Amino acid sequence: MELDPLSAVLSDNSGAFGILLLLGFAIRQIRARRKSAARAKKLLQKAIASNLAEPLTLHPEINPALCVGCGTCTRVCPEGEVLKLIDHKPVLVSPTKCVGHGECEQHCPQGAIRLVFGTKTRGMDIPRITPNYETNIPGLYIAGELGGMGLIRNAVKQGHLAAKHAIAHLSRAQTQVDVLIVGAGPAGLAASLTAIAEKKSYLCIEQNSFGGTVYNFPRQKVVMTHPAELPLAGTMKFPKNKVSKEELLAFWNEVRKKTGLQIREKIRFEGIERGEGFFKVTTNAGIITAEKVILAIGVRGSPRKLGLPNEDLPKVAYNLIDPAQYRQVDVAVVGGGNAGVEAAQYLAKPELGNRVTLLVRGSGFDRCNEENKQIVIAMAEQGKLVIRYNSAVKEIGEKHLLIETEGDTAGGIAPGKIANDFLFVFAGAEMPNKFLMSLGIQIDKKFGEGLAENLVGVHA
Template sequence: MLIPAYLTVYGGVAAVAVGVHLLLRQRRRHADAAALAEASQAGLNLPASLHPVVDPNRCFGSGACVKACPEEALGIVDGKATLVNASACIGHGACVSACPSQALSLVFGTSERGVEIPVLSKEFETNVRGIFIAGELGGMGLIRKTTEQGRQAMNAVRQRVAESRSNAPLDVVIVGSGPAGISAGLSALQHQLRYRILEQEDSLGGTVYHYPRKKVVMTAPAKLDMVGSMSLGTEVAKESLLSFWHEVVGKTGLRFQFGERLEGIDPQADGSFIVRSSKGAHHAKAVLLALGRRGSPRKLDVPGEERSKVVYRLIDAEQYRGQRMLVVGGGDSALEAAIDLARQPGTQVTLSYRSQAFSRVKDKNRQQLKQLQDEGRILVWLQSQVLRIEDDQVVLSTQDGEQTLRNDGVIICAGGVLPTPLLQDIGIRMETKYGTA
């Protein structure tokens, strides 16, 4: 029996297409395995916060979760979905929704490293009556759910305020201006509560504000009091979400006190609280903590660190074009900041690190740093420390003695101080999660 010529042609085209598909899939899986090996070698294979775990008995390696992850944190290794780039994962959960076999779930901690989470009631109240926690600090990283938690927690706060016999001038102090804090603030406005929102940073957005440009931060709609549905699409970038929040604040008149860091909470005999901050004290009947898990930036505690030219995260390298910059730190965030700055025209970059080598960093960052260092675009001072920061210069302590560098700006990437000790001082009970929801 003769096979028609057109069927032979179509069959050949189909065979080529299948072959190309299999080749590309094989290359991708080799790349995934290499990414996992690189992260493991650098000690970066343990996720810091909320992240997906895979049930190997359910996963059949469809790759749907890999395609759904904008951060490329997931890959297919040995035929199963695997977290190959844990440091990139932000726990927004797009992978969980995309999985056709429901093989993924979001958890905190791992079997090797636990994460402390406050114990909360179903109304998001801690064991300290009148103190509530919503959002990432309470164990939830999804913006949609943290937004809902802020709204629900404020409903519970209303009940506590109604029961209170205190004469405190405020009904509630909200700490944090991320999704949970914004949502709670709008609920406080709608219910005509006397509120105050404190934010340690100088801008709206909390943790979202510090994500890289164009990073996808939200994949599902959320509901806000006074606004309604927050439907911005299936892959919402940082800039779009921040723009939306600023529009909401402008329309509703929601007020924030920026640059005010939480320093302590003192319970009062009448059941109210004195909330101590870097700028004063606030007396309220209830407190809602809507903090992220990044905590407060770890400081160097050196003279001059309070100067306005000192920041603790690089948001936009372009703003430092043509300037003389010092980056302090030895992790990926420090190396990436130095690399991004060095790529700006005319920017002079010095990287200071107290140890003798960069250990827990991605190999890609290490190689890019070496290349820029060889090209003379980054000056690296290992085993050095900042002694003082002055108006137009910084002084380093190095193995060669004190070094004075002309300077326009300092970026300190020394990690964060988690709020766990503060919570424990207040008496809030914690539990440790070892890879559990």
């Protein structure tokens, strides 16, 4: 059908208008991508210049042959600007901020990502574990953070899978319990619930209190955890995947009550001896015999120390449970990771009246998430705390610290000596590898090896 001249012009124009709109959109997209890639390059250069180009823990390795550069992995990372596209390929631009969530691996539509321990140049010591979490000693398992992977969700999954495998391979030895679980953190909790669900005899021993590392988090700390399946209790799911420490512990305590979970607190595992098809476990309360043993002891029992004289003074601590205990005092916090930055935030709440100094080793916050970084920088700008960059503690005194520093947010080169009543050190944790080796467990140095070689099924 012929169009009248006016309709023809209008129809021509609407086609042209559509094309213009599309073109405008495409140009905006290209500009945004270029800007993002430029920022990514800057972040990477900064990481390299600051000697922070090596990831500290489990991290993604991208297979360039499979990756199509869709950028899904960069959008799903919960830690912010960690993975970014450069030249249409994802690059770990802030390697030390990666904590191995594995969201990138799970969401990659091409299966181009796998999680690995260590890099070609920086090996990472990890206990040898089969895909079923069994160590080189048959019947002895490792689950949770002790196996090299952090996060509550991973600990729950591993505790469950380790217990399932252990229970499936019981041969009915004459022991006090079928399965002995050491440690009542999320891994030990899941392992114990699995034993109840499978109707096997078990005992969970814990040197401190039920809850593991979570029990030692600061009051009201927001715990970030993805939904996880807790045996017998169902899905552990919280709004926006955020929950306070108290809410999480209350949930676990409710599960403990409902299931009659047997946890013996204040019992410390000290050693293990192999018998014929069973183990003799030494604790501070005597010997326990078990056919299978699951070590779910985490790594927080060995906090990394500064290695300075006077570090054993009572004013020095490696965790912060109740910030409100500290009022009107001079406090220093060492550590630019999430734990240190969060502790500084809690201690610097104006109602406490503390004078808080946050001591960061590098020239910025390369080890904490974006949200924590923004909060602490804003607090420094508002004068609620002082951040000292490129700083290190050189001496610990009863009432002072001697620190080396290159810059601070208080405006000016800081004097070396600062008043100090309490010092909190958040420098990470040492893997208790010597202890594990003394039990006969083999430790391997991983140079960029994936879960397939060590832990299969964690992200299933």
